[in-house]
Amino acid sequence: MTAVITGGTAGLGSQLAKGFLSAGAQVVCAARGPHEITDLLADHPERAAFVHTDVRDPDSLHLLMTGTAERFGRIDIVVANAGITRNGLVARLAPSDWREVMNTNVDGVFHTVQAALPHLEQSGGTILTVSSAMASRAVPGASAYAASKAAIEAFTRCCAVEFAARRIRVNCLSPGILDVGMGEIVGADERLRQLYWPRMLSGRAGTAQEAVDAAVFLVSPSASYVNGHVFEVNGGLL
Numbered sequence: 017m018t019a020v021i022t023g024g025t026a027g028l029g030s031q032l033a034k035g036f037l038s039a040g041a042q043v044v045c046a047a048r049g050p051h052e053i054t055d056l057l058a059d060h061p062e063r064a065a066f067v068h069t070d071v072r073d074p075d076s077l078h079l080l081m082t083g084t085a086e087r088f089g090r091i092d093i094v095v096a097n098a099g100i101t102r103n104g105l106v107a108r109l110a111p112s113d114w115r116e117v118m119n120t121n122v123d124g125v126f127h128t129v130q131a132a133l134p135h136l137e138q139s140g141g142t143i144l145t146v147s148s149a150m151a152s153r154a155v156p157g158a159s160a161y162a163a164s165k166a167a168i169e170a171f172t173r174c175c176a177v178e179f180a181a182r183r184i185r186v187n188c189l190s191p192g193i194l195d196v197g198m199g200e201i202v203g204a205d206e207r208l209r210q211l212y213w214p215r216m217l218s219g220r221a222g223t224a225q226e227a228v229d230a231a232v233f234l235v236s237p238s239a240s241y242v243n244g245h246v247f248e249v250n251g252g253l254l
């Protein structure tokens with residue numbers, strides 16, 4: 017079982033890599049830098065790899081997928097996790113920031129899925145995209161990020177419809193605020209904690225492990241009847 021994780025070198029992605037390794041998979045972590053996974057690569061030289069990848073560049077994704085298939089023989093799981101945010105009120109948001117978010121979050125997921133498709137078709141594999149609670153909630157300053165995540169959810173459903181005949185399931189993991197990556201930055205800001213924490217039924221940020229557990233389920237045979245679904249892991253952010 018081989019999993020490719022874009023943005024698999026930091027935050028949620030590096031935790032997904034650890035979780036998939038623990039579940040017995042071979043893992044390829046794709047990003048521009050290895051960041052938090054140098055120990056993981058050293059500990060699992062046979063089963064874990066880093067591939068320099070820029071999800072904004074379709075050629076980079078094709079090299080990632082063909083290289084992975086050559087090295088590990090197959091691709092079973094693709095997690096389109098790489099994502100960024102640029103905050104700013106609509107009136108003042110720089111167009112370059114808007115384009116950067118769309119280019120990475122939306123175009124990047126499209127390029128990832130398109131490059132993975134022939135390989136997943138062979139293996140009957142599965143795709144997991146990564147959205148956010150922000151896809152369906154409104155906060156001042158988050159328009160680019162929220163719009164990009166809503167696009168990912170719509171794209172996920174269309175992919176599930178198009179790929180069903182090829183035996184490829186496509187689902188979306190939608191985390192709320194986690195204790196890693198972008199969520200860790202939110203949690204470190206007392207003003208934002210006071211704003212968000214009372215709105216979550218769990219009254220706290222989610223752990224990375226709680227999101228990883230959901231991801232491991234969604235890509236596993238246990239979720240064989242789950243398809244085209246947006247799976248929220250947000251502690252009840254109602």
Ligand SMILES: NC(=O)c1ccc[n+]([C@@H]2O[C@H](COP(=O)([O-])OP(=O)(O)OC[C@H]3O[C@@H](n4cnc5c(N)ncnc54)[C@H](OP(=O)(O)O)[C@@H]3O)[C@@H](O)[C@H]2O)c1
Nearest residue numbers: 023025026027028047048049070071098099194197198199
């Ligand atoms: N953490 C949370 O609380 C939370 C909540 C909801 C949703 N999410 C979603 O979860 C995903 C991961 O977020 P995170 O918090 O873990 O972020 P993070 O800690 O900032 O990590 C982002 C990862 O994406 C990679 N990346 C960024 N731009 C890339 C590019 N152009 N090409 C390839 N890789 C790229 C980064 O590596 P390089 O910069 O070196 O390329 C890094 O590995 C995102 O889609 C985010 O929207 C996170």
